[in-house]
Amino acid sequence: MTNERRVLVHPDKSSLAGAVAARFITKLLDILDDQELAHIVLTGGTMGAAVLEAVAASPARTTIDWSRVHVWWGDERWVASGDADRNDAQADAALLDDLDLDERNVHRFPAADAGLDLDEAAVRYAAELAEWAAPGLEHPVFDITFLGVGPDGHIASLFPHRSGIGVTDRTVIAVRNSPKPPPERLSLTRPVLNASQRVWFVLAGADKASALGLALAGASRDEVPVAGIKGRRRTVFFVDQDAAAEVPEELIARDY
Numbered sequence: 001m002t003n004e005r006r007v008l009v010h011p012d013k014s015s016l017a018g019a020v021a022a023r024f025i026t027k028l029l030d031i032l033d034d035q036e037l038a039h040i041v042l043t044g045g046t047m048g049a050a051v052l053e054a055v056a057a058s059p060a061r062t063t064i065d066w067s068r069v070h071v072w073w074g075d076e077r078w079v080a081s082g083d084a085d086r087n088d089a090q091a092d093a094a095l096l097d098d099l100d101l102d103e104r105n106v107h108r109f110p111a112a113d114a115g116l117d118l119d120e121a122a123v124r125y126a127a128e129l130a131e132w133a134a135p136g137l138e139h140p141v142f143d144i145t146f147l148g149v150g151p152d153g154h155i156a157s158l159f160p161h162r163s164g165i166g167v168t169d170r171t172v173i174a175v176r177n178s179p180k181p182p183p184e185r186l187s188l189t190r191p192v193l194n195a196s197q198r199v200w201f202v203l204a205g206a207d208k209a210s211a212l213g214l215a216l217a218g219a220s221r222d223e224v225p226v227a228g229i230k231g232r233r234r235t236v237f238f239v240d241q242d243a244a245a246e247v248p249e250e251l252i253a254r255d256y
């Protein structure tokens with residue numbers, strides 16, 4: 001098995017979301033055939049929600065034993081619980097509210113109204129990761145990690161030319177002065193994301209083309225943080241035609 005990066009292109013955003021949702025359900029079934037629990041990382045952003053809505057719309061989602069699925073997030077915006085700007089609130093609305101998930105298996109970042117400051121919240125989430133850690137690590141090995149990619153190449157809340165993408169001594173960081181609002185955020189760090197078995201980037205739209213092109217052309221992770229992320233077994237970029245505009249033709253596989 002190779003863990004080379006693969007780029008799978010779909011015609012548009014809606015077919016992309018549907019195809020990723022179908023693959024996710026199939027892969028999750030396979031994973032749960034082989035092991036008792038699955039640990040999944042969700043992403044915020046436009047495609048994060050679109051994929052979850054497509055999972056919700058798929059009758060095949062009923063084939064999954066969701067009580068064996070643990071849900072985590074790659075990052076969170078530091079706003080109050082239930083705020084529509086929170087990544088977990090978007091995931092709830094798109095899918096999670098409809099699933100038979102045990103709330104103890106839904107690992108939300110603390111919210112801004114939880115009585116903690118931002119640094120304490122980062123420590124709290126790190127402790128939750130440690131509770132579920134794989135042997136020898138301080139965090140679970142995630143089976144599938146979904147990541148959106150911002151037009152500037154950020155993933156989770158790790159932004160270009162900021163220190164966060166270089167942090168390796170913690171599993172969770174507090175982010176201040178984020179270039180994208182809201183300014184305060186929490187994020188998993190690169191070593192945690194890179195320990196994932198599979199990293200699935202999902203991105204659509206012409207505004208993502210340059211970041212993706214740069215990452216695949218060998219730009220540094222400081223310039224485009226997405227360049228610094230790779231799963232242990234698989235790293236797949238699921239993209240639409242517009243986002244693929246600057247991907248070298250030889251890297252493209254059309255998934256339709």
Ligand SMILES: O=C1O[C@H](COP(=O)(O)O)[C@@H](O)[C@H](O)[C@H]1O
Nearest residue numbers: 043044045046047148149150156
């Ligand atoms: O703020 C965030 O943005 C990115 C990308 O979002 P998009 O709307 O440009 O697709 C997302 O991946 C991240 O989780 C989120 O907090």
